[in-house]
Amino acid sequence: MTAHEMNFDGLVGPTHNYGGLSYGNVASHSNSQAVSNPREAAKQGLAKMKAMMEMGFKQGVLAPHERPAVASLRSLGFTGSDSEVIAKAAKDAMPLLSAVSSASSMWTANAATVSPSADTSDGRVHFTAANLNCKFHRAIEHPVTSRILGAMFRDDAHFAHHAALPAVAQFGDEGAANHTRFCRQYDDPGVEFFVYGRSAFDSRYPMPEKYPARQTLEASQAVARLHGLSESGVVFAQQNPAVIDQGVFHNDVISVGNAEVLFYHQDAFLNTESMLSELDSNLERLGGRFQGICVPRDQVSVSDAVRSYLFNSQLLTKSDGSMLIIVPDECRQNQRVWSYLTQLTCTGSPIQEVKVFDLKQSMQNGGGPACLRLRVALNHAELAAVNPGVAMTPALYERLVAWIETHYRDRLCDLDLADPLLLVESRTALDELTQILALGSVYPFQID
Numbered sequence: 001m002t003a004h005e006m007n008f009d010g011l012v013g014p015t016h017n018y019g020g021l022s023y024g025n026v027a028s029h030s031n032s033q034a035v036s037n038p039r040e041a042a043k044q045g046l047a048k049m050k051a052m053m054e055m056g057f058k059q060g061v062l063a064p065h066e067r068p069a070v071a072s073l074r075s076l077g078f079t080g081s082d083s084e085v086i087a088k089a090a091k092d093a094m095p096l097l098s099a100v101s102s103a104s105s106m107w108t109a110n111a112a113t114v115s116p117s118a119d120t121s122d123g124r125v126h127f128t129a130a131n132l133n134c135k136f137h138r139a140i141e142h143p144v145t146s147r148i149l150g151a152m153f154r155d156d157a158h159f160a161h162h163a164a165l166p167a168v169a170q171f172g173d174e175g176a177a178n179h180t181r182f183c184r185q186y187d188d189p190g191v192e193f194f195v196y197g198r199s200a201f202d203s204r205y206p207m208p209e210k211y212p213a214r215q216t217l218e219a220s221q222a223v224a225r226l227h228g229l230s231e232s233g234v235v236f237a238q239q240n241p242a243v244i245d246q247g248v249f250h251n252d253v254i255s256v257g258n259a260e261v262l263f264y265h266q267d268a269f270l271n272t273e274s275m276l277s278e279l280d281s282n283l284e285r286l287g288g289r290f291q292g293i294c295v296p297r298d299q300v301s302v303s304d305a306v307r308s309y310l311f312n313s314q315l316l317t318k319s320d321g322s323m324l325i326i327v328p329d330e331c332r333q334n335q336r337v338w339s340y341l342t343q344l345t346c347t348g349s350p351i352q353e354v355k356v357f358d359l360k361q362s363m364q365n366g367g368g369p370a371c372l373r374l375r376v377a378l379n380h381a382e383l384a385a386v387n388p389g390v391a392m393t394p395a396l397y398e399r400l401v402a403w404i405e406t407h408y409r410d411r412l413c414d415l416d417l418a419d420p421l422l423l424v425e426s427r428t429a430l431d432e433l434t435q436i437l438a439l440g441s442v443y444p445f446q447i448d
């Protein structure tokens with residue numbers, strides 16, 4: 001293999017909690033105000049990273065954000081010392097304190113959209129931080145995300161970073177959760193697949209009736225332009241609004257792609273047939289052979305897909321060329337989904353193996369295996385240019401487990417968010433983490 005896909009998983013932050021902040025995300029809503037366990041959450045995520053590394057995949061770590069984001073509260077008019085700001089917000093505006101305390105940056109599939117150098121006009125890997133502007137708690141992520149990505153991918157001979165799109169609903173952008181890429185080998189030119197929920201400017205595109213469509217066509221088009229993608233190297237497709245209304249708030253809740261394969265639910269898209277033929281012909285032009293694996297609704301309903309997160313899985317190419325699917329434990333607990341997966345791997349499908357992970361702490365907020373990772377395809381020179389501090393190794397794993405044990409609480413409920421000590425603990429932990437990961441100063445408390 002001449003190139004690799006490296007997965008950068010979000011390390012769960014010390015304030016992981018269940019705020020019920022994401023209308024349209026069924027798990028977030030139904031677990032609102034449950035008691036969380038940040039220590040367990042961080043260890044569950046880390047266990048997945050370790051397993052990926054041990055299976056021989058390239059694995060990296062993306063640092064969490066500073067929370068509570070006191071600077072965001074100050075920008076909304078809260079004044080005084082940090083403790084006073086937190087106390088006033090807890091008294092007068094608890095929903096705001098809850099939003100600025102969310103550890104949502106853990107879902108790094110929403111950190112950015114990434115185009116590998118084989119697809120871009122200047123031959124560099126391009127990153128556009130996602131503005132996540134559909135939800136306040138997520139819209140505050142992108143400035144720090146950009147700084148962290150800049151500290152991980154520093155070399156501008158190889159890496160180009162774009163600021164988030166304008167923070168308005170017309171350019172709602174949720175990053176790689178609505179983007180995948182088809183190719184033969186990771187360093188071959190590929191077809192980038194952008195999936196949007198609505199058009200901001202053209203009312204002919206249908207809209208969901210109940211829940212928001214977070215990604216717009218115009219945002220996806222802007223990202224493709226910024227990255228210098230060729231016209232024949234992109235396909236835009238619309239999500240079925242009916243599945244958004246059933247809780248499919250990102251496309252990675254209903255489909256996942258890797259190499260030449262798209263694994264998707266029968267109801268995932270609008271105009272599925274024309275979309276598949278476009279993918280097929282564009283990939284064929286690049287010498288590839290597109291393969292769609294459609295999961296029929298009479299075997300797995302949309303509701304089963306949303307509850308089990310079957311499609312929020314990681315599809316990985318193993319060294320023998322076959323594919324492995326990484327699913328959350330909720331798939332094993334759903335009899336229809338599990339029997340589908342068992343049958344899938346017994347047939348001549350390219351997906352030959354299933355691995356199950358316990359990610360319950362993240363799943364209860366609607367974040368499965370695929371949400372927790374940002375994929376970056378890298379050739380050898382680019383791989384060598386990545387900040388080595390963020391690459392998972394056995395030593396880094398041990399160090400991070402010890403770091404979590406030292407700094408994380410094992411219980412957090414909404415009342416705890418008012419505790420000013422949580423901010424002190426969080427900053428102490430993150431200050432140490434920036435040294436462990438060799439990131440330099442990236443957080444507001446380190447810079448401003």
Ligand code: SUG
Binds near residue numbers: 017029
């Ligand atoms: O944006 N949940 C996240 C989950 C993101 C999942 N990512 C992908 N599908 N790629 C969201 O809805 C819930 C936070 C809370 O309720 O406390 C939350 O933000």
